[in-house]
Amino acid sequence: MESMGKGRIVILVALTAILTITGVWAISILNGISSTDMTIHGWIALGLGTFFSLVIGCGLMILMFISSRRGYDEAADPFRKRHPPSQ
Structure with missing residues (x-):
């Protein structure tokens, strides 16, 4: 280390x-x-908002991981040296 x-x-x-x-x-x-007391509607909104925020965040991270693994984002990197296609 x-x-x-x-x-x-x-x-x-x-x-x-x-x-x-x-x-x-x-x-x-x-x-x-x-x-301050929160009504049941407030607790439901808080729970749903937290749940869907986590779902969207995790879903986007999964898509980013899959895209990176399959090479979909390789062409979008302008600083990466391009290799000629092998024949």
């Missing part, structure tokens, strides 16, 4: 700080709205 350079350590510390700040902010927001 390579030793971590100064740049990687700085990036790791910055990302950890961003994650911590985001977590503290989310907890403070959730504590601020804890007295």
Whole structure:
């Protein structure tokens, strides 16, 4: 395993700080709205929205994986060196 350079350590510390700040902010927001009740329609909308977001995200990742494996996106890369067709 390579030793971590100064740049990687700085990036790791910055990302950890961003994650911590985001977590503290989310907890403070959730504590601020804890007295608000959500109706059954709200829970249904939240569940359906989460479910369909996951379905769309996973579906697009699967399509990207299949496209990469079958070589469909090779022609779309303008920086890749083109090899002449073998005969």
